[in-house]
Amino acid sequence: MLQKETINFKCKLHIDENIEFCCLKRDCKEERLVCFQCLKTTEHLQHMIEVGKLEQAQLTINGELRKLKEAITTSKNIFNEVQNLFKNLIKGLEDRVFGIEATINLMGQSEFQDTLSSALTFERVQFSIQQSIEPQISKLKKTIEEVYQNCQLNIFTKKDEQTLVEIGNYLIKQQVYQDAIKYYDECLNMNSQNEEALFGKAECLRVTQKFNLAIEFYQKVQSINQSNPQVYIQQGLEQLIFQESAYDIYINSRVQLFVTIKLQKQNKTDFKSIYLKGYCLQAISNFKQARECFNQIIQAGSDEIYTLLAKSMLLTQQLELDKATQILDEILVNSPFNYNALCVKIECLISLENYQEALITCETMIQRYPKDIRVFFYKGALLTQLQDFAEANKLVEELKEIDETLWMIQFFKALFLLQEDKIDQSLELFDSIMAINPQNVSVLKQKVLALILNQNDPEQTTKFYDELYSKQQFDQLPLILKGECLFLSKKFEEAISTFNIILSQDPDFCQMQILKVQCLMELKKYQEVMDFCDKMLDVYEENEIFKEIKNQALEKIENGDEQVEKEEVEQQEIEDNFDIITEVQIN
Ligand SMILES: [Zn+2]
Ligand SMILES: [Zn+2]
CATH class of the missing domain: 1.25.40 (Serine Threonine Protein Phosphatase 5, Tetratricopeptide repeat)
Structure with a gap:
């Protein structure tokens, strides 16, 4: 982690000499880094067993850092333990107080007597907290403060802007974005205009998908340094290539x-x-x-x-x-x-x-990009699809470790609810995500599926499209969603006119052409289907879907199937249509 390529220092006394040795004796007072000439004149000669080659110094620092890391883990564990103990204690006491207060007027005689007896022991509880816990805690407080004071000279880093930014940048590379933000913030408290800190924070926010906030910080960088914002963007991109x-x-x-x-x-x-x-x-x-x-x-x-x-x-x-x-x-x-x-x-x-196979491919990616949030997104969606909720929940826990406020955590919860047919609750969650980020297209698409599933209230769906359309934020997306929805509701004529509007704006929009020809198929306009497919196959020569649809239409015409259709067959076709729509959701 801290390795430089090679360390190369010159001796301050002997200009031609390189530093070759380092003394690792803990209490040695001499200059620790020495050249061969210096070594001969120092105290180190008395304890050569603890003198090593210069390369040894870095390994030693890394080894000693591990001890601090263990100290951090220990401190965190103790903290959590004590915190939980206190939480339990407080909760228990509160239960007792509120329980008595709430029911005292409803108690029968014997219950009232029991309450009185136990109330007379409360003094002891108060006493033991005051007499034994309080003094021990204040002693502990003192000890911790002393440890902190004693360590300060040795282990605490100087905190200037540059150091803080470097720590932040280092933490980004370690992919611990929440911690990185803390250091950028500390730097920004000293100087709210520090470009590197602003940029680093923007990167963290973007990677953890807080897009609106991220944009704010990118724009701050830009407003400070209008002459050359690309420098930062380029830097950012290099960091990303690293990931x-x-x-x-x-x-x-x-x-x-x-x-x-x-x-x-x-x-x-x-x-x-x-x-x-x-x-x-x-x-x-x-x-x-x-x-x-x-x-x-x-x-x-x-x-x-x-x-x-x-x-x-x-x-x-x-x-x-x-x-x-x-x-x-x-x-x-x-x-x-x-x-x-x-x-x-x-x-x-x-x-x-x-x-x-998608899941296998996800695992391949995770090997190489273990904390990549997009892979988590795919994997979570897949596990939900496969109804493997145990694994999906594990994944949510991992996401929480990266950042508890990730929108995806709420998103997966909403998907779970959807799988349990709790459509209203999942819609609420989708809305709460979109309240924070109205442009989250994944949530938007998923919400539409939920609305379609929620057949009790079809007007809700229409209202949703209208709102979406009036905002004009998503180009053609509202129309596409509307067309797909009409298609699924078997309103094929209306669907076709929606697809026609889309196609008038983008005549080469292949997915819409496929949906349109599917509508024609449903309407049993087989000759029109044939003509349409021929036209499309001129453009997309080898397109399997148009070939397939054309064959189906041809078969229908040859069998004289224009009129008679079995109910069962229609049902199957509707299901096939649903597949096509869900395919469309992915991109
Ligand atoms: Zn020297
Ligand atoms: Zn020494």
Whole structure:
């Protein structure tokens, strides 16, 4: 952790000599770092057994640090133990007091007598707390203060702005963001304009997905240093590359857009940024602009990985998930831990309902990115889907360790409630998350599913779309959700007109075309389906879905099935439709 490449110090007395030795004797008063010349003239000669090579010094520091870490753990444990003891004591006393006060007027004679007897012992309780606990605690207080005072000279770091920022940056690399924020805050208390601290705090907030706050801090950095905000953004990106998670949000992607768009202005051939921008745009359902990004990469003939990623993303837009997965596997053969490829692969596998393999891929990611919040997101969603609540709860506990206030913790609770059919309660939770961050697209999509499940109150759903639409924050998303909802409610004519509005704004929106042709299929307009599929297959030559639908329509026409349909078959089709919709939720 603290290793430098090599330590190289010069002797202060002998300019040509390097420091070669260090004395590790605990009570030695001499200069500890010496050159060979110095060594011969010092007290160290008396205890050469405790003199080591210079490299030894660093190992020693690390070893001694471990002792402090153990001291921290011990202190925390003692603290928790004592705290729990007091909590129990206080709770017990309160139970007694409130219990008597609340029931004293309702007591029968014998109960009243018992109460009186026990009340006469309360003095003893008061006495033992005052006479034995209080003095011992004040003694303990003194001891702790003494330990603190005695240690201060030796172990407490000087706390200037620069040191605090460096500690914060170090903790970010250790992925302990809550602790990092404490140090940035301490620095900001000294100087509220410290750019590095502001930036570090913004990074912590972004990584722990407090996007609105994160934006505030990024903007503070920008307002202080308008001349060169990119420097900080670039630095941030490097830190993120270190974590291999340059975008950790497939949910609220706006902060990331904020970063990537800035970067793109700098460099048009920065394929990573272009890819991330496209990915984020697709995550917030802006498929058209996302497509432009991916095509830009492919046309520029970027380095192979980003071209393959862009191609696979275009295939996901066409719901060609098997083909997309194959391309991703090409990347993963050579770079088995490629973060972007693994993420998209998991999303494809989830859409394909191949939950087991998705889970295996998650585990691969966790090996390499053990605290990556997005992997947690995927895994939690998968475990809920598989109804493995024990494991899902474990995951929630792990998330709490990273940051108790992560929105995802509430999100998973809401999903659990949904699985238990407690729809109202889960809707409440979704709302409480969105109250904090109204732009959380994952919650939004999940809320729509919950609303659809909540068939008792269809007006609630309509109202929701109208509100969403009037806010104009999500581009086409409200319309897409509305169309999907109409589709699921079997209102196919209305669904088609909604899809037509979307397609008039983005004629190449493949997923909407697929949904539209599904509607035509439901309406038994088989000839129209055939024509539509032919038109689509001119554009997407190999698209399996259009081929499949076309074959189905052809079969219907050949069988003369235009009119007669069995109820059962229709039901099956509705279920198939639901699958298509849930697939759409993923991107
Ligand atoms: Zn010397
Ligand atoms: Zn010595």
